[in-house]
Amino acid sequence: xxxxxxxxxxxxxxxxxxxxxxxxxxxxxxxxxxxxxxxxxxxxxxxxxxxxxxxxxxxxxxxxxxxxxxxxxxxxxxxxxxxxxxxxxxxxxxxxxxxxxxxxxxxxxxxxxxxxxxxxxxxxxxxxxxxxxxxxxxxxxxxxxxxxxxxxxxxxxxxxxxxxxxxxxxxxxxxxxxxxxxxxxxxxxxxxxxxxxxxxxxxxxxxxxxxxxxxxxxxxxxxxxxxxxxxxxxxxxxxxxxxxx
Ligand SMILES: NC(=O)c1ccc[n+]([C@@H]2O[C@H](COP(=O)([O-])OP(=O)(O)OC[C@H]3O[C@@H](n4cnc5c(N)ncnc54)[C@H](O)[C@@H]3O)[C@@H](O)[C@H]2O)c1
Numbered sequence: 001x002x003x004x005x006x007x008x009x010x011x012x013x014x015x016x017x018x019x020x021x022x023x024x025x026x027x028x029x030x031x032x033x034x035x036x037x038x039x040x041x042x043x044x045x046x047x048x049x050x051x052x053x054x055x056x057x058x059x060x061x062x063x064x065x066x067x068x069x070x071x072x073x074x075x076x077x078x079x080x081x082x083x084x085x086x087x088x089x090x091x092x093x094x095x096x097x098x099x100x101x102x103x104x105x106x107x108x109x110x111x112x113x114x115x116x117x118x119x120x121x122x123x124x125x126x127x128x129x130x131x132x133x134x135x136x137x138x139x140x141x142x143x144x145x146x147x148x149x150x151x152x153x154x155x156x157x158x159x160x161x162x163x164x165x166x167x168x169x170x171x172x173x174x175x176x177x178x179x180x181x182x183x184x185x186x187x188x189x190x191x192x193x194x195x196x197x198x199x200x201x202x203x204x205x206x207x208x209x210x211x212x213x214x215x216x217x218x219x220x221x222x223x224x225x226x227x228x229x230x231x232x233x234x235x236x237x238x239x240x241x242x243x244x245x
Contacts, residue, residue, distance in 0.1 A: 001221050003031050009081035009224060010034040010072055012059060012118060015041040017187035018137060019085030021213040022220050024048050034072050059086050059114030069121035081133040081224035082122045087111050089189060092197050093148045104151040111155035115162060123170060132175035133224040136163055140183045140239050160235050167233020176232040178223055183239035186210040207240030
């Protein structure tokens with residue numbers, strides 16, 4: 001994948017998993033990358049080189065999102081792409097009648113409200129410059145609903161809806177807003193889930209395997225490139241054949 005000279009991207013959730021893989025891949029392709037995460041992503045940024053910068057950011061803090069995106073604009077002169085890989089699973093293996101209210105609100109606050117807080121300062125500035133690529137990582141759980149994962153599934157379904165709205169609202173501005181809906185990708189987040197939950201998810205995948213980090217990073221890298229110009233508001237599939245719509 002090639003990008004125009006001076007292409008810039010902010011990757012949120014860059015300290016781990018899919019976000020880290022995306023940051024590394026974009027940097028290898030010559031993109032100037034800002035690594036953002038609530039856990040200081042300095043080590044990741046230092047590892048990928050290429051002028052990558054790192055900053056701690058909690059996306060549930062709207063003022064911090066505004067300051068951080070604004071600061072990157074000043075530093076880079078623009079921001080071509082925003083990739084949001086920040087997310088949490090919350091408590092799992094719990095049927096809806098037993099869902100803990102605090103846990104539900106925490107998961108929604110990060111996976112859905114945080115995506116709004118993060119998008120707003122980027123959308124405003126990208127609209128003014130007439131170009132932008134925003135990609136939020138949702139989940140197959142948001143399309144299908146995973147039993148025992150009410151908060152996670154609901155938050156990702158909400159995120160898919162938010163992306164549809166933003167895609168339509170900014171369709172004439174040069175800014176695209178899309179989502180990616182993976183099934184199980186082999187990351188630390190998956191490693192932390194109970195075996196029964198992982199088996200429940202991979203059993204439903206026709207390819208009968210997890211997706212790989214490189215596969216996710218490659219797809220995201222293309223979605224946030226100038227080449228992916230005629231698709232917006234869409235949720236790209238990455239499920240080994242589980243979702244075919
Ligand atoms: N791994 C999978 O199989 C899979 C499948 C479908 C969807 N997803 C989604 O992909 C995204 C990345 O998942 P992953 O597996 O790489 O997880 P991960 O836990 O490895 O990485 C998630 C990152 O998000 C960061 N983060 C969490 N809350 C944050 C906040 N409030 N502000 C800023 N950063 C925050 C974490 O610090 C972490 O570095 C998540 O949204 C997840 O829901 C993952």
